Amino acid sequence: MSNKIKSISDLQLMFHRNERPIYFISATNFNLLGIDRWVNRFRYISYIDCFDGRHPNVFVPSESPHAEFSSIEDINNYLLQHKEVIDLIERRGGKPVATFLMFDEKTEALAEELGMDVWFPPAKLRQRCDNKMETVRIGNKAGVFSVPNALEKVDSYQHLMQIAERNKLGRDLVVQSAFGDSGHTTFFIANEDDFNKHKDEIVNDPEVKIMKRINCRGATLEACATQSGTLVGPLLTEVVGAKELTPYKGGWCGNEVFPGAFSEGVRQKARDMAERFGNQLLAEGYRGYFDLDFLIDQDNGEVYLGELNPRICGASPMTNHAAFAYADAPLFLFHLLEFSGVPFDLNVREINERWAQPHFIDSWSQVVIKYTEDKVDQVTRAPATGIYRLSEDGTMGYQRYDHERRAIDSEREAFFLRITGPGDYRYEGADLGILITRGRSMDDNFKLNIRARDWIRGIKNHYDGKPIVTTQHAVAPAPGSFKIL
Numbered sequence: 001m002s003n004k005i006k007s008i009s010d011l012q013l014m015f016h017r018n019e020r021p022i023y024f025i026s027a028t029n030f031n032l033l034g035i036d037r038w039v040n041r042f043r044y045i046s047y048i049d050c051f052d053g054r055h056p057n058v059f060v061p062s063e064s065p066h067a068e069f070s071s072i073e074d075i076n077n078y079l080l081q082h083k084e085v086i087d088l089i090e091r092r093g094g095k096p097v098a099t100f101l102m103f104d105e106k107t108e109a110l111a112e113e114l115g116m117d118v119w120f121p122p123a124k125l126r127q128r129c130d131n132k133m134e135t136v137r138i139g140n141k142a143g144v145f146s147v148p149n150a151l152e153k154v155d156s157y158q159h160l161m162q163i164a165e166r167n168k169l170g171r172d173l174v175v176q177s178a179f180g181d182s183g184h185t186t187f188f189i190a191n192e193d194d195f196n197k198h199k200d201e202i203v204n205d206p207e208v209k210i211m212k213r214i215n216c217r218g219a220t221l222e223a224c225a226t227q228s229g230t231l232v233g234p235l236l237t238e239v240v241g242a243k244e245l246t247p248y249k250g251g252w253c254g255n256e257v258f259p260g261a262f263s264e265g266v267r268q269k270a271r272d273m274a275e276r277f278g279n280q281l282l283a284e285g286y287r288g289y290f291d292l293d294f295l296i297d298q299d300n301g302e303v304y305l306g307e308l309n310p311r312i313c314g315a316s317p318m319t320n321h322a323a324f325a326y327a328d329a330p331l332f333l334f335h336l337l338e339f340s341g342v343p344f345d346l347n348v349r350e351i352n353e354r355w356a357q358p359h360f361i362d363s364w365s366q367v368v369i370k371y372t373e374d375k376v377d378q379v380t381r382a383p384a385t386g387i388y389r390l391s392e393d394g395t396m397g398y399q400r401y402d403h404e405r406r407a408i409d410s411e412r413e414a415f416f417l418r419i420t421g422p423g424d425y426r427y428e429g430a431d432l433g434i435l436i437t438r439g440r441s442m443d444d445n446f447k448l449n450i451r452a453r454d455w456i457r458g459i460k461n462h463y464d465g466k467p468i469v470t471t472q473h474a475v476a477p478a479p480g481s482f483k484i485l
Helices: 008-016 072-080 083-092 105-113 122-132 133-140 155-166 192-197 200-201 262-283 323-327 331-340 348-355 450-461
Strands: 024-025 042-046 099-101 149-152 173-174 186-189 210-214 218-227 229-240 251-257 288-297 302-311 364-370 377-382 387-392 397-398 413-418 431-438 464-467
Touching: 008 149, 008 331, 024 072, 042 083, 072 083, 072 105, 105 149, 122 133, 122 262, 122 302, 133 149, 133 210, 133 262, 133 302, 149 348, 149 387, 155 192, 155 210, 186 192, 192 200, 218 262, 218 302, 218 331, 229 262, 229 331, 229 348, 262 288, 262 302, 288 331, 323 348, 387 450, 397 450, 431 450
Parallel strands: 024 042, 024 099
Antiparallel strands: 149 210, 173 186, 173 210, 218 229, 218 288, 229 251, 251 364, 288 302, 364 431, 377 464, 387 397, 387 413, 413 431
16 A cells, blocks of 8 residues: 555554554464554564464464474564464465564574564564663653652662662652563662562662652553554553462552542543653654553652653553544554554643543453462363353353454453463463453452452362372473563
């Protein structure tokens, strides 16, 4: 298509008629669930078959020998070298496009060998922006400020206290290392004993982020930096550290979107911060989809920059299925447009103002259910992906297969995407699956509500496992042994 894209209708038509094969290559298709409905010739290449072969646009190659995976990049590199994947890409022809949740420079080289264009900023740039220290610096340039902090190397607890005093951060601190998700690399330090628990992680880093500890609530927002400006999605709540869902204190385990989640002032401030941050990312050379975490001070209402995820992320399914997406187009389509090479000139200010209206936000929630017990076994029974129904007594049962979350009929139904299935290993922190429901999963105090707890217990009750009788664990955990969503 050579005509300039000037409106949402043009954008929808462009992808309705798309003839270029576009792939999302990842452990599962969770992060871009449903995008295949919007983009002709969009296909998922996955490592885990969440759908038991029933999803028409998910391709899962047969298992072949590989080194133990230690990251999602390893999975993608394995997939791009798999003969069945290579054959699929060749058979479908065209000039293929690859999109990923995570990738590295090896992934880029493998994609190039297959003649695939990677429609994301280079891995090297993404890694620079992903560094939490760099996020603070980019934000400062844009006037988007983090919780009062210092970025310094720490040698000891006494040194940490000196830095805190010099920067007026108090004695109750939060320390973060450069990379990693919040459940593993955020340390709450109120005394020397706390410091000693995490001493090696802190002192071995060349630089850490040292923050004043505030009474905060987390929120997240996805946006897309384009040559026409930065488009901003809705502000989502975060489900954090719920013991029914995750063994990791402070670990992300889900999101909600609903119109009254935040005050109008907080929503407006976060949207403005995201727009300014996106425009600064463009100046840094980064373009396309990104996610910003925010920390909202409960004592004074101040909104601070939290973290940057320079990619799609676990919140993307919520953003791309919010009401604004069905009224216009999912945010990810603007990312594809940015990299397509097709000229466009969109009125981003007008789009952002429309998306900011409360009636462009509906009410959904998703929770990521991890195995929370401190033991390992092998799964003998697991709930299938599909639609489940909750009874009045709190029990739940499988209703029917579907791969569309929109198939949920009411708040008594839910869509479950299974990650860990029969034959897989369960161990502390393994992702069992994602549960998506209409309405909220938390109460007004941002704790899981009764309905959510019933759903989580019900899903876990559909799992059975048997003890591992061998001591050879080298080939055991693969899906879920590290962050895959």
